[in-house]
Amino acid sequence: QVQLVESGGGLVQAGGSLRLSCAASGRTFSEFAMGWFRQAPGKEREFVASISWNGQTLDAHFVQGRFTISRDNAKNMLYLQMNSLKLEDTAIYYCAARLAPWSASGSRDYAYWGQGTQVTVSS
Numbered sequence: 001q002v003q004l005v006e007s008g009g010g011l012v013q014a015g016g017s018l019r020l021s022c023a024a025s026g027r028t029f030s031e032f033a034m035g036w037f038r039q040a041p042g043k044e045r046e047f048v049a050s051i052s053w054n055g056q057t058l059d060a061h062f063v064q065g066r067f068t069i070s071r072d073n074a075k076n077m078l079y080l081q082m083n084s085l086k087l088e089d090t091a092i093y094y095c096a097a098r099l100a101p102w103s104a105s106g107s108r109d110y111a112y113w114g115q116g117t118q119v120t121v122s123s
Contacts, residue, residue: 002026002097002112009093009117016085016121022078022095022114030073033098035110036080038091038119045094049080050103058103085121092116 008020020036035050049069050058057069068081078095096110104110 004095004097004112004114006093006095006114006117009119011120011122012085014085014087014121014123017081017083018085018119020080020082020093020095020117020119024076024078024095024097029071029076031101033101033103034069034071034078035096035098035103035105036069036078037094037096037107037110038089039094039116040088040091043091045107047105047107048093050098050105051078052103053101056103058105060105082119085119087121087123090119090121092118 003025005023012018033050033052036048037045038048039045047060051069051071066084070079094116095114097112098110
């Protein structure tokens with residue numbers, strides 16, 4: 001079992017920044033890939049970014065250099081630094097753990113999920 005707890009969401013103006021965090025526990029964090037997904041109202045959950053056990057990253061097309069995923073294996077922490085936020089980035093952001101070392105973009109590739117943290121971007 002892996003437990004994931006997200007934090008860092010909130011209300012921010014367009015153009016602003018937020019840093020999401022995800023605390024992991026329960027298994028050896030450094031052995032598997034981690035990802036961020038998001039779900040906006042009325043839309044399906046979509047992939048944001050993923051990071052492999054050794055730090056290789058994979059980003060969704062809409063990230064366009066605005067978001068950076070990172071991890072601290074010593075602290076069992078996953079992060080998502082979000083800059084230049086847009087109205088369309090408003091969503092619930094979920095942290096997910098994959099029982100494999102390499103990044104993936106499909107939600108079905110991830111076995112464990114956090115409860116999510118709300119990000120709201122205002123004009």
